[in-house]
Amino acid sequence: MREGASFDVLVVGSGAAGLASAVAADRAGARVALATKTTLQACNSAKAQGGIQAAFGDDDSPEIHAEDVMRSSHDTANPALVGVLTSEAPSAIHWLEEAGVEFTRSNGGYRLARCGGATRHRLLQVGDRTGHAITKALRERFESGSGTELPHHRLLEIRRSDTGWVASFDTKEGPAEVGAGAVVLAAGGRCFAEAETRGELSTNHPNATGEATRIATAAGAEARDLDALQYHPNGGAWPATMQGYSIPETTRAYGAVLRNSDGEEFTDSLGPRDTVSEAIVAEVERGKGVETPDGRPAVWLDTTRISAADAEISLPYMLRRYRAAGIDPLAERIYTYPVLHYQNGGLVIDEHAETTLEGVFACGEIAGGTHGRNRMMGNSLLECVVFGRRAGKAAAERSRT
């Protein structure tokens, strides 16, 4: 076993949550290490397309945003965490802008879309590569600071030490240990592994395997709602190269609707995720679905209703991918079916992102409570930034005590 260096703050995971917390801890003056399973770029966050919510509209407010979250969660979310999420959303956006993220603008303000479950237009976007833009900017910010990168470090265990915590890793050079005054777990969810077990498709990156949650609970951390997994209503179902692709929900925000085999709209296309996914599955079960050329169940997503102007500004990546596969979504409907997407639950945290283990923080998809048992789109990237910043700052403070 190699004895690694010791740091004030050890962050595990290099998605949006890990990067936000590493940047915040570094800015708070801590000696930070950012450890991650493979490369720094490998994560779910970079795949996020649709956008990030924040109440900027004239008719909107953090309170209305919070009401939408609570209603979409069927009142299962933790109101204290929701209050933090929505009230800090605008400042999180400005923080990202300072880091270099350029959100799409129109008419002198942000281009805001209305997403499923929302009562207002609140979704900011960077075209349809929002997660890529956020992770790239945060990674560059971390790399310009004084933190240490530990790629190819797969977390195996955490345990208490006299000065805080020790983490064991599997690395390319063999086992290694890293000590830290405080640890931030930002290792994401488990939907890639879960989909493999179920024999289903998933939108997730292969690194989304969930072992860090098990490591934390084995060390004594509490978790909640771990059974509540979310299906993205609009997985790509055909062509084969698009299977498991998450068709951005902004397609529906910009006018696309769900249709059955008779061409009828069978649900509110802007309903909460679980409601829309359940409606699609039910429609197929009652024989009103369509079948893909390779025999998979599906319904139609009528993307022909999206205007070319909206598509070019807000869906260019999705258009490119479908057109490369020989289908033009602006000219023909596309096949869609729900696909395993997100772990709603996770480690129990307080408002400073501390788990029930003193000195161990959690943020992003690995944490539970902010979305309850049903997350709204656009609130995960937001959670990563809001609670990532909080976790990094609080971990830096904790490491000094």
Ligand SMILES: Cc1cc2nc3c(=O)[nH]c(=O)nc-3n(C[C@H](O)[C@H](O)[C@H](O)COP(=O)(O)OP(=O)(O)OC[C@H]3O[C@@H](n4cnc5c(N)ncnc54)[C@H](O)[C@@H]3O)c2cc1C
């Ligand atoms: C295709 C897709 C589209 C999405 N679109 C949106 C959207 O438009 N808006 C939105 O808000 N949300 C969206 N989401 C959800 C959102 O992107 C994720 O939930 C969020 O980015 C998770 O961030 P994270 O930092 O918690 O985890 P991740 O980004 O998954 O990062 C986890 C990190 O931990 C590392 N890791 C895992 N296990 C270990 C280990 N044992 N040891 C060390 N490191 C480990 C991984 O390699 C990775 O670097 C989307 C998700 C997907 C998959």
